[in-house]
Amino acid sequence: MTVALTYALLTILSLLTSAAPAAADLKLCNRMSYVVEAAIGVDDKSATATRGWFRIDPATCRVVLQGDLTADRILLHARALSLYGASPIPENGNDTLCVAQDNFIIAAARQCRTGQTPAPFTQITPTRTDDGNLVAYLAESAEYDDEQARLAGIQRLLGIAGYDAAPIDGVDGPKTQAALAAFLKSRNLSADIVSQPNFFSTMVDAVQAPSPTGLTWCNDTPHKVMAAVATDDGRSVISRGWYRIDPGKCLHPDITGQPKKVYSFAEAVDADNRSIKLKDKPLNWGGLTQLCTRESKFETSEQGDCPSRGFTATGFAAVDIARGGKTLRFALP
Template sequence: MAVPARSSMREALAGLVAAFCVVVWLAAPASAETRLCNRTSVVTEAAIGVVVGDTAATRGWFRLDPGQCRAILQSAEAPGRLFLHTRPLGEAPGASLGQPEHVQLCIGEGDFLVPAAQSCRQANTRLASFVEVKPTVVEGIGVLFLSEEADYDLPQARKAGIQRLLTRMGYDPGPIDGLEGPKTDAALRAFLTDLNLPADAAVLPDIFDRLLAALRAGEGPGFAWCNETGHRIMAALGIEEGRQIATRGWFRIEPGACLKPPLEGQPARVLSFAEAVDAEGRPVTRAGGPLVFGGDVQACIRTSEFEITGAGDCAAHGGTAVGFAAITFDGRRRASLRFREPR
């Protein structure tokens, strides 16, 4: 039997030590624990990391709705240095809570535990930025807070989270301030009515599941793109302003996601052009040509980010004329366009 190299043996022992620390840590009696509390308006997933000497291990994901606290460790004291990584749910791609970077450790998908987390050798793991945190311990309970500039308390964070997702869906709850008010109440009632939900659904534990599912499905007033392909979609929006057409792009819609671009006023219809791209941003081709989604209304686009008014001479704007699809709103001021692979 071959003997492992000394460096490989050291890495294996480090991984075992790190994993042992986390398992013991998580299996400690529940009389003491460390809780993570979400005082932001964003539904968040968190991963934790512990570094003991030159070894590290990570574990995730812990989902926290706005206003929610969860036990992330069955101990008020970590056996080493404690680190935290967070990612928002229901926000635009690339959004973050603005945490500083202290160390790079591995994360995975689903319910994961990564020993030897300084290097990502397990399948479906990658390096991510973690920030060092130190719980405040009171009567044997360690507490960490996720906070944002508004500095909500926990009940305000829950209300602000509902306001944020209603706003993302095109309802108008007023400012995202975590406070009760008639506009928030009216927007929430409209949401519950549109989805045929009971009047008390907002106080039930699954309200954020329902809000996120509705957001991803493109529910709510306004116009939504929904990407049902396996590719990233880059979309351009057109609005008819009198006798002219104003276009702007590009909006990125990931596979399986919906996106509501901001609209000003109450246009009778909107125009849409989109193309599928690969991970490097190159056009996806089908039947010898790019996979695009458009229509018969001629308007202007450019390859880079753009905002163009007037479709009479696209070349004068440094652009190209393409065919946009026209989408009209229904009686409830909502419309959607779903991108699907051609058959």
Template sequence: MARHRMPFSWSFSPMAARARSSTHRLASAALVAAGLCLAATAAQAETRLCNRTSIVTEAAIGVMASDTAATRGWFRLDPGQCRAILQTAEAPGRLFLHTRAIGEPQNTSLGQPEHVTLCVGEGDFLVSGATACARPNTRMVAFSEVRPTVVEAIAVLFLSEAADYDLPQARRAGIQRLLARMGYDPGPVDGLEGPRTDAALRSFIADRALPADAAASPDIFDTLLSAWRAGEGPGFAWCNETGHRIMASLGVDEGGRIVTRGWYRVDPGTCLKPPVELGAARVYSFAEAVDRDGRPVQAAGKPLVFGGDIPGCVRPAEFEIGGTDCAAHNARATGFLAVTFDGRRRASVRFRE
């Protein structure tokens, strides 16, 4: 599958290069790793990472001195949020950053240049000797070298979109983006206030029975992400409750015939909303489980598929097929499940083993 790329580039505020002492160049793995540890109390000097994008982001940082490196993560940053990532404004070596998008398709590229590959873990991790992975549940990922702006002993790195949001705009744009992914139609993701965004937010708050001021809550992005992962909101959603990757195909009625399109990737534990016309009375769904290499998963000696009895066509690669004459399109015939929307314009298919 091709990597998704977001329609923006990431930028980092520059600073003048500083000469590093021989002590930094000869730092040991333990010393470098110690430099990544945050103080238990607020420090006078620190390095902050600020998210001026509309994407909920997790970040890992790396410090490299001579041929020694250490990494630490993950730091969750909601749109419009800043966090301290170092207890000093001067890293004990070259500073690197790796980020990953939350609430976007897996393998979404955030547009960062790749300068070095370092080892990361999961959860709250600290990896010394990070130029290679030697422990379970770790992996190598690409990092970008970054240089913060330092003002009055505070160093700041910004994650920025081409839209160049300020922090409050980034927060609003982040809310808009997740509302849109759930089908609430907040209008363009622009970080600006407007009646469509207000109406979409009111609908979401009412559907979840939240307080009227929920948008101002510090946990609003947790609430939005939880709802998105559960497939909530208007429209049609696939939700994958298996341990396998699911490749799904969607069928819609167009001009009296069924048009099928695929494939849509639905990772384990996530939901996905494919594009569906607002006036559609029903949709048709077919899906199959695949392994890491894209091969069909077998269950009881047969491919693990999720469909129904409505005839439709699919092909191995990306496709759009009108009608049910599969042979004419060099496709195979299969059975799709008919899915009807409820009175609130909602429908979902949950894949379970």
């Protein structure tokens, strides 16, 4: 490593780790209806570093870089929490940089090492605010303001937790209030908590715990599990995935309406998303009903001749949720 490159890396790391009082901070503000995790890339001359993850709830901001920014470019990668299923945030960007699954700082982020994976980053151009700081916004096509983003985020988590607050539009009304009241009552929570800063953490925890309604997946293995769900409303069967379930966590796939049948498939994977095998057999949990899946994010209502459309025929198990909640626990054999 040359002296110049070493100096550049030290400069970038000082930007990524500085906790000193800042002359100008960079803030990320979330105007999406999802709780997101963001990673920042700092491109400075001949070196690029990344840092993550910064969790940002709907309608909140978080400082991700402190001090006057002298870097050539600032880049961003964002992902929604795994409980939302396949990422609703477009996975695109002109730069491919390294990230890790858990919190990380990577000094040389263009050559991934063990435990690191490549991710698409997009260059951002923050806006300078009246107080001299810089701000960049995460937004979705609905173009919510802060109040709408917060309410839409609550509606979305209520739906995943098994309470009907549809449509997810950031507009308050009797249906949303009834769903919220039912959620609070089921968790013995007072109405005051809704206005507290930690309310989204409370809701996220609720979504990742077994539920008395709908379908719950719980991962009792030491591996990451990727799951897919399918619903049959009597007219068509829609399969979609993937939902990431971390070890020791539970998750509720979003099942809208009142389907006549529900199906489930799950598979344990390693850090590179390759199937875990035990005695040369994939560690998965499914059944005999053949439905269409593919390796990347998917949703399809066509279940015939999967290979001709770029899909794979996968065996799903039927799940009976007609009598209330059903929890499927994925464990080692």
